[in-house]
């Protein structure tokens with residue numbers, strides 16, 4: 210196989226909820242890709258070589274075209290480039306798609322707040338104010354997801370937007386899944402029962418269950 214052929218590569222981390230969104234989209238669409246698992250906070254990571262922001266996921270092309278980074282940006286590329294492959298992951302209706310992307314933003318905000326909290330707690334003297342701020346965001350997002358799922362259930366809808374699976378469902382499963390995986394909100398399933406039931410079923414679906422988060426061993430100090 211020549212250098213310009215072959216599958217896409219996704220620089221990912223085994224626990225990363227951001228990368229998980231892209232992994233699910235590519236798996237569901239049947240796009241061939243290989244994973245390059247890294248720990249983006251450690252010295253030997255390749256991430257700065259491809260993304261000056263030093264974050265993953267990053268999508269690499271076999272022909273050496275510029276890499277694509279930021280999970281949402283990668284989702285957009287996959288949706289448009291592979292528009293002929295089901296599931297389409299957006300509805301094609303501008304207003305519904307605005308909602309789908311908004312839900313993705315909410316899920317990413319939840320993930321970001323978790324990461325900021327995770328490292329704050331590792332500091333010698335964590336800031337109580339900063340922790341409270343991130344905690345509010347996590348709780349706010351979880352409440353918003355519970356309300357959203359409740360509303361959709363009332364309308365007898367399985368998915369968060371429209372009648373088919375979209376990036377909104379993928380993002381919500383990954384965001385909530387990370388809180389569950391990290392044990393960041395003990396008892397969350399009791400506090401948000403409708404969300405827990407929806408998430409539990411979605412998380413076991415084909416394309417989702419293969420990408421559940423797996424912890425890595427962070428050896429180097431980050432903060």
Ligand SMILES: N[C@@H](CCC(=O)N[C@@H](CS)C(=O)NCC(=O)O)C(=O)O
Pocket residue numbers: 222224225226227228249250262263264265266278279280281317324
């Ligand atoms: N907005 C970015 C966030 C990605 C992100 O925070 N990734 C984490 C791994 S889960 C990372 O690479 N962190 C390294 C760093 O912040 O330096 C996206 O959606 O892709």
